[in-house]
Amino acid sequence: MSQQLIFTNDVALQLDYLITQGDKKPTFVIADTNTAALVLPSLTSECKSLSDARLITINAGDTNKTLDSLAQVWKELSDNGATRSSLIINIGGGMVTDLGAFAASTFKRGVRFINVPTTLLGAVDASVGGKTGINFNGLKNEIGVFREAESVIISSCFFGTLPLDELKSGYAEMLKHGFLTSATEVNSLIERNIAEIGSELMLQLLERSVKVKQDIVEIDPTEKGLRRALNLGHTAGHAFESNAMASGQPIPHGFAVAHGLIIALILSHMRLGFETSWLYKTAHWVETNYPKLHFTCDDYPTLLDYMAHDKKNKRPDQISFTLLSAPGEIHCGQIVGHNDITAALDIYRDLMHI
Numbered sequence: 001m002s003q004q005l006i007f008t009n010d011v012a013l014q015l016d017y018l019i020t021q022g023d024k025k026p027t028f029v030i031a032d033t034n035t036a037a038l039v040l041p042s043l044t045s046e047c048k049s050l051s052d053a054r055l056i057t058i059n060a061g062d063t064n065k066t067l068d069s070l071a072q073v074w075k076e077l078s079d080n081g082a083t084r085s086s087l088i089i090n091i092g093g094g095m096v097t098d099l100g101a102f103a104a105s106t107f108k109r110g111v112r113f114i115n116v117p118t119t120l121l122g123a124v125d126a127s128v129g130g131k132t133g134i135n136f137n138g139l140k141n142e143i144g145v146f147r148e149a150e151s152v153i154i155s156s157c158f159f160g161t162l163p164l165d166e167l168k169s170g171y172a173e174m175l176k177h178g179f180l181t182s183a184t185e186v187n188s189l190i191e192r193n194i195a196e197i198g199s200e201l202m203l204q205l206l207e208r209s210v211k212v213k214q215d216i217v218e219i220d221p222t223e224k225g226l227r228r229a230l231n232l233g234h235t236a237g238h239a240f241e242s243n244a245m246a247s248g249q250p251i252p253h254g255f256a257v258a259h260g261l262i263i264a265l266i267l268s269h270m271r272l273g274f275e276t277s278w279l280y281k282t283a284h285w286v287e288t289n290y291p292k293l294h295f296t297c298d299d300y301p302t303l304l305d306y307m308a309h310d311k312k313n314k315r316p317d318q319i320s321f322t323l324l325s326a327p328g329e330i331h332c333g334q335i336v337g338h339n340d341i342t343a344a345l346d347i348y349r350d351l352m353h354i
């Protein structure tokens with residue numbers, strides 16, 4: 001395993017150790033305008049070597065995961081004497097770790113980098129697994145490379161300032177990891193109120209959840225096979241996300257994944273005999289914890305069209321889902337026809353009372 005995962009609520013101590021080890025000078029920190037204001041002050045006050053690093057601040061938000069922001073980072077690295085033995089520390093959500101990791105991977109053909117995710121989605125998903133990149137030409141993550149961080153420091157200590165919606169968004173990816181693992185993991189996630197999970201317990205849940213992704217990525221780093229398991233909930237989820245965006249009412253990615261999971265579980269029941277008790281329990285949990293989606297049968301053609309254009313499909317006329325025969329029993333690359341998807345959308349609307 002090339003990527004070192006460190007789970008801790010003493011981030012300053014770990015950073016100090018990693019920065020001062022060996023010859024990695026000069027050191028740079030990449031943050032966005034929010035994490036520079038909300039996260040960095042206390043970290044730098046506790047970590048002298050971090051306060052000596054040069055800060056590169058990019059504008060916050062996924063709309064800034066662009067070539068312009070990337071060029072700004074490359075320029076600041078170049079102007080300030082970054083070398084091949086420099087160290088880059090990305091401190092932020094998935095936007096910062098995706099862009100910062102891509103900048104580090106390409107500057108002088110590759111500089112070492114550490115990710116310090118500060119959102120739950122970043123900690124449980126984006127910062128781990130080696131996918132780096134930027135949005136380009138109106139397309140998400142169109143340009144990028146696979147390159148793992150030297151270390152990822154995963155902590156729940158940053159989540160105090162995170163809006164509840166951001167927490168819920170990341171938690172849906174944790175539930176996805178739970179379904180890819182076992183009934184016990186699913187139960188341990190859906191029995192909790194997300195807003196009331198304390199920092200220590202969150203760190204333990206994170207450790208179990210990140211391991212699921214790490215184990216899959218180790219077997220299939222470049223998404224040739226098993227890594228597609230991580231797409232559970234995302235075929236319909238991306239369609240819900242795009243539909244919400246197109247109707248001018250965007251929803252956080254994880255909200256779409258939570259609802260997309262329900263579609264995947266319905267199809268899992270229809271195709272693979274997945275037990276309905278799990279489906280009902282999860283639908284109830286999603287209905288309680290996430291805002292309702294608004295669509296009718298008039299939206300089905302648009303939703304099917306989005307699913308047909310999902311980049312994970314091998315062919316556009318074959319919509320591919322990751323499905324389960326039980327929690328932890330994964331079936332990737334299941335081709336589902338339009339009639340079954342339409343039936344699943346009908347069942348979803350009944351279950352979710354829309």
Ligand SMILES: NC(=O)c1ccc[n+]([C@@H]2O[C@H](COP(=O)([O-])OP(=O)(O)OC[C@H]3O[C@@H](n4cnc5c(N)ncnc54)[C@H](O)[C@@H]3O)[C@@H](O)[C@H]2O)c1
Nearest residue numbers: 034060062093094095118119121122125126131158161162
């Ligand atoms: N590389 C991968 O495998 C992978 C996987 C999933 C998602 N992603 C990418 O990750 C991004 C989404 O990640 P995200 O949800 O973390 O988005 P984000 O990085 O845009 O963060 C969301 C918002 O929270 C703010 N923020 C960050 N930390 C905070 C904190 N501790 N307190 C308060 N505010 C804070 C950010 O400034 C931003 O405004 C997308 O670009 C997506 O494509 C990548």
Ligand SMILES: [Zn+2]
Nearest residue numbers: 173234253257
């Ligand atoms: Zn996702």
